[in-house]
Amino acid sequence: NTTLQRKLSHLSGLREIDVSIASNLDLSVTLGVVLDQVLAQVGVDAATASLLDPHTLTLSFTATRGVTKAALLGTTVPLGQGVAGRVALTRQPEIVNELPTNPSSALGQALVNQEGFTSFAAVPMVAKGKVLGVLGVFRRQSFDASSDWLETLQTLAGQAAIAIDSAQLFLELQRTNLELGLAYQDTIEGWARALDLRDKETEGHSRRVTEMAVGLCRALGVRDAELVHIRRGALLHDIGKMGISDAILLKPGPLTAAEWVEMRRHPGYAVELLAPIKFLRPALEIPQHHHEKWDGSGYPQGLRGAAIPLAARAFAVVDVYDALTNDRPYRAAWTRERALAHLQEQAGSHFDPAVVQTFLALEGDAPTAS
Ligand code: C2E
Ligand code: FE
Known part of the structure; x- marks a missing residue:
């Protein structure tokens, strides 16, 4: 016993x-x-x-x-x-x-x-x-x-x-995963830099919109585990412009109707390029949908309202804000105030009004950049 x-x-x-x-x-x-x-x-x-x-x-x-x-x-x-x-x-x-x-x-x-x-x-x-x-x-x-x-x-x-x-x-596995994650990150940043080489004006744009998009998504309640996909998607948002000819991409004036047809293909090119890459599939929402508009008048699919993934709705605000406050081959930079006023004006038509509100709360009283 x-x-x-x-x-x-x-x-x-x-x-x-x-x-x-x-x-x-x-x-x-x-x-x-x-x-x-x-x-x-x-x-x-x-x-x-x-x-x-x-x-x-x-x-x-x-x-x-x-x-x-x-x-x-x-x-x-x-x-x-x-x-x-x-x-x-x-x-x-x-x-x-x-x-x-x-x-x-x-x-x-x-x-x-x-x-x-x-x-x-x-x-x-x-x-x-x-x-x-x-x-x-x-x-x-x-x-x-x-x-x-x-x-x-x-x-x-x-x-x-x-x-x-x-x-x-476990420690070994964690170290391996970390190294792999860093290698992925380096690769993605390399692709983003390749686009910057093509389109000098957008230099720094990818990096800036990525930081802003991650901050905005965090403020909108996106969970930490998903922010890594937001970061990757944001860095690669315009990678599809690799498929747009210099004559259109670098044109110093407004695009013709035919040129617009071509320019509007850049989200589709991004999907073609990235979809076969398994670890980037969860990061596709931003490259694919960052030009959709809240009222359904955007491209490539004309999605409306909450049918547009939240990450893409958030990214659209950040992308337009950064595009407007920087020089483009087709126009000079706007002031910060003018750009913020534009976002407010377009809330409910181009943009999700709730996202604009959160962005303004974040950026509205932030110190002027550059
Ligand atoms: P992007 O230059 O990075 O601009 C991203 C988005 O910011 C634009 O998407 C648009 O929503 C907004 N945006 C940029 N500049 C302006 C502006 O002056 N006024 C207003 N109201 N919004 C602006 P969108 O329109 O779908 O354009 C996508 C891309 O097409 C642009 O990316 C740019 O690469 C190209 N693009 C747009 N307009 C022109 C143009 O007039 N000439 C040339 N060469 N390219 C253009
Ligand atoms: Fe774009």
């Missing part, structure tokens, strides 16, 4: 470690939970967990329990040295039943003299065939030769190793 009870408490202890693995990315917290279980189940006075750094080949103590002064935390031991260092190298558990009364190291001195530990045992933490660290336990008496404490300790060391392995995998 007591054996059964012990097995049950053992199992619930393992379960607690599992929960901690799933909910905690902070390794020192999870290893602390493991050490609590070691103290509760193995009948020892103190426990330590050290992690092996595969680059420096040293063990460093990341969590301790039962050591009054956190003397061990942060200290390191070279692989192969001391009991713990040897255990990491040989993967064999070691038990020292009589710690020397005159230890050679200051650390050993502290553990024996201040803490009164007389025995020590260490087991390797191994996952997927790799040594990830060492679990150590201290007692103020000798270890009980008759009980199966060592087996329990090894089980807990296995759990700890799984925790370490999954935390390291």
